[in-house]
Amino acid sequence: MVTALEVKAWANELGFVACGIAHLEPNRHGDALDDWLARGYAGTMRYLHRQARQRKAPGLIVPEARVAVVVLENYLPSHHSVRPSVRPSVKLAKYAQGEDYHRALIRRLDQLAARLLQGGARVARPYADAGPVPERELAQRAGLGWIGKNTMLIRPAAGSFVFIGSVFTDLALAPDAPFDLDRCGSCTRCLDACPTDAFAGPRVLDANRCLSYLTIEWRGDIPTEPAARSEGWAFGCDICNDVCPWNQQFARPSERPEYQPRAIPPLDDPGFFDRLTEEQFARQFGDTPLERPGLAGMQRNWRMAFAAVNSKQ
Ligand code: B12
Ligand code: SF4
Ligand code: SF4
Secondary structure (H helix, E strand, O other): OOOHHHHHHHHHHOOOOEEEEEEOOOOOOHHHHHHHHHOOOOOOOOHHHHOHHHHHOHHHOOOOOOEEEEEEEEOOOOOOOOOOOOOOOOEEOHHHHOOOHHHHHHHHHHHHHHHHHHOOOOOEEEEOOOOOOOHHHHHHHOOOOEEOOOOOEEEOOOEOOEEEEEEEEOOOOOOOOOOOOOOOOOOOHHHHHOOOOOEEEOOEEOHHHOHHHHHHOOOOOOOHHHHHOOOOEEEOOOHHHHOOHHHHHHOOOOOOHHHOOOOOOOOOOOOHHHHOOHHHHHHHHOOOHHHOOHHHHHHHHHHHHHHHHHHHO
16 A cells, blocks of 8 residues: 655655645635635636635545645746846746746656556546646645745745645545644735735735736736836746745755746847747747737737836836
């Protein structure tokens, strides 16, 4: 019979930075999700409303599963400092510069799932940022870290530049003890640093005001007020992660090739996306996260980012 210890050793061999086992009982913070949705903080992300029942009761996601094997994947590109840049410049979120992480992560989660099946599992279903999985909640229950005031899952001695993946399985693996400490203490750096005041309070993010949402998920024109405060972010935003002392002290670059920069647009060329055709965009950025907003979205974001930077110079 496969043990939790063996599964963690396999995850380690596959290059994940940490692995834990989460039970699938109802979410202790289900009310926080209901409240968040009722306040409209999900914006246009309607799928979060549709998936709420399963997020609150993760046992419904894969009914045959007994536990979720949860892993963390370090994605910090090697050339990156986690300190915020002092000079105004156009920027892309660190995760956006490598391969699309959904694909990169699912490839190795598939390998982990295959080993669980070889070990006797009848069910081993991988998830990476797709499907109704409350990933941060499961990572916290698997003992991998705490949920910081910036809403990120933070691992002591590693920080929060980590993706979360999971494999739901029917193997009877012993669940880990949840990480019940709040290591934020009296710090409020992330809340204070957010340029658009997107935090309604600690651990409560109003996505409608968040640059990550506005540049990736939002389809219309970006509202004037957050656009003016966007500080040059043209895809995603890392500020509330960059300022976190746990990242400044512990985050280390990932050695995985898939997260090293591959298709960075020239950050000093305001007309770059306006000159690209759909075909050129697909060829250069089709397998990167920039594909989500697409060419029209990146043209919009690029204009906003250059306008914000120019207004500061
Ligand atoms: C929707 C979404 C977004 C939205 C909304 C973000 C948000 N904070 O809710 C937007 C587009 C803004 C976004 C942005 C980003 N995202 Co995002 N996103 C998601 C997604 C798909 C769902 C998150 C969700 O359910 N939100 C709803 C809120 C209410 O849920 P929650 O934040 O998980 O909160 C739960 C817990 O906090 C818990 N809870 C509440 N109070 C308390 C109190 C305590 C003490 C505890 C223990 C728990 C707890 O209850 C809540 C409900 O279950 C997840 C993937 C997934 N399937 O989970 C990725 C995910 C959260 N994103 C991720 C990333 C990397 C980012 C960005 C850093 C990308 C970027 N650089 O631009 C930013 C970070 C912005 C931020 N500070 O959150 C990673 C985070 C990894 C990590 N270490 O935490 C995830 C997990 C994807 C992945 N597979 O790795 N994202
Ligand atoms: S990602 Fe940026 S805009 Fe969004 S909450 Fe964090 S600091 Fe604010
Ligand atoms: S910046 Fe401070 S408050 Fe915010 S998540 Fe990090 S430790 Fe917690």
